[in-house]
Amino acid sequence: MPNSTDSSAPPDRKGLSSGALLIAGLVIVLLILHQDNWLWHNDTLLFGFMPIGLAWHAGISIAASFTWFLATRVAWPLDEEEPQR
């Protein structure tokens, strides 16, 4: 069983790293792009079948996945793989 002493939880990396700042910036950009007022009344069908508003937001999903992939590479919050036992 894990112990329960005060020091048992592994420490975080101190402060915000440049990686964490990059991810924070990308998330803010994603949230801004999410509010796509410029496509609100646009009824274009992308590739002839996909309403452009839906295609844009599918693109946001792909971009979010890429951002979180980057996060796991440059801003993962834990140093340790497992807590002390």
Added chain:
Amino acid sequence: MMIAEMQNGVPQFIIILVYLSLLLALGLFSSRLFKGTKEDYQVASHSIGPFLLLMSMFGTTMTAFALVGSSGEAFREGIGVYGMLASSSGIIHSLCFFLIGVKVWRFARAHNYTTQIEFFRDRLNNNLVGWLLFPILVGMIIPYLLVGVISAGGVVQALTAGLAPDMFPVKLEGGPGGIDPAVHGGIPAWLGSLTICTVVLVYVFFGGMRGTTWANTFQTLVFMVLGVVTFFVIANKLGKQDGFFENLRVLGESIPEEGKTRVEMSKTKFFTYLMIPLSVGMFPHLFQHWMTAKKASTFKLSVVCHPLFIMIVWVPCVLVGVWATGELMPAKPPLPRLPGGDIVDANKVLPFLVKTQTAPILGGFLAAGILAAIMSSLDSQFLCIGTMFNNDVVNHTFGADRFTDKQQVLFTRLFIVAIVAITYLLSLGNVRSVFALGVWCFSGFSSLFPLVVAALYWRGLTASGAIAGILAAITSWSYLFYQGTLDPQGLSKYVLRLPIGGESYEVMPVVAMVFSTLIAMVVVSLVTPKPPQETLAKFFPDQA
């Protein structure tokens, strides 16, 4: 005609039965690996790897709300529903896994927590927080369970329509022959819901968290694959052209203006919908899934793939929903109506299309896929409420050593049965919109989001501040819900109107709830005594 109808319903019925039997077998098999301990029953002995965690967390968050609700809401509101909940969830859910999930996993493994309430009680050094949170969390899980239970009954009824018209007739004034052909002769919703609840209960009973995780993984694979197959089949059937892309093209062109744009959607309402997915940070059942992770790095696959998986499930559902509003949608048989009126029952749009646009055997498999999505959420929710009762009420009151592990597993199971019974009885009422029910439920969890963030990242949070925040959350939720019931447009359309510069802007009620919690929590924390130094040192070792 009657014979043909009966034959039509039989394959779906048999396939659903076989699928449910497979799930029961999986639950019973996983029970053979059950170690008999409380820890194994509740968190699978913290042994779950990246793939199983991804599939079980995704299956848990994608419920009837995602399949049945998304296609139904796209039918009503158009493609904007994807941005309102799917792409926003891709950003926010993974953010919650990343900022909250990994951090609480670290504390939970170090200090042996299984439930949120154990974490909050320890972090705030206060018991009252737990006694306040328990009824609130259970009370908000019940409507979430209702979403699944109601949808399950509706899906089973729509997809087995024609099975036994004499036994299960559904009359409809003005319908062809005085019946509602969309559901006539199908297994009644009350019986379908009861069967689904029973099956999930059995495999949760025997398999615990391990069985739930395996069943979730299996069911997530089933509903993702069959969801894509459904999309192809319905597209080809509705489009009636030679090639798949040609079908997509004609179907795209058939969507009315309001379906393929957001001309009727408020921009501020769309923006404030961003707060709904914050609910994931406070879902107790997701918290329990986080605890099953073997290592911190186990979370990485979920963080990355969750937005893509949402897209794979939601884009086809939204397209199918808006296609159903177009001119290529056959007029006969008519879409199912809500009882006593001429309004289309949007909850039944997807199962109706599966039933009428696919061959019976494929329709049966697709029915299993929809049920898979529903059950993969119900199981985790069932397990978590039982776990909370045992850990946060029984153990907390009588002491963790008062009862054996076997007795504690029994308490967990008994409470699950009680809550499922209550939920089932509530499901027999007339709930019109799965989507509205889901949104109000998620809003409640979102309103508590500031609490978990402050507990993890703010040393200044005090027990009094947390209690004030919780009270503000539940008070604002109750008040706004009451106002919603008084609104002529009903709960599903209820919004706040913010007057700025002579204009009125629509805002989702969740915004008021989140800010009520935040303000109450921060203000009271600033004027009340700080937590003991040893508590702060335990949770903020770097800043001690």
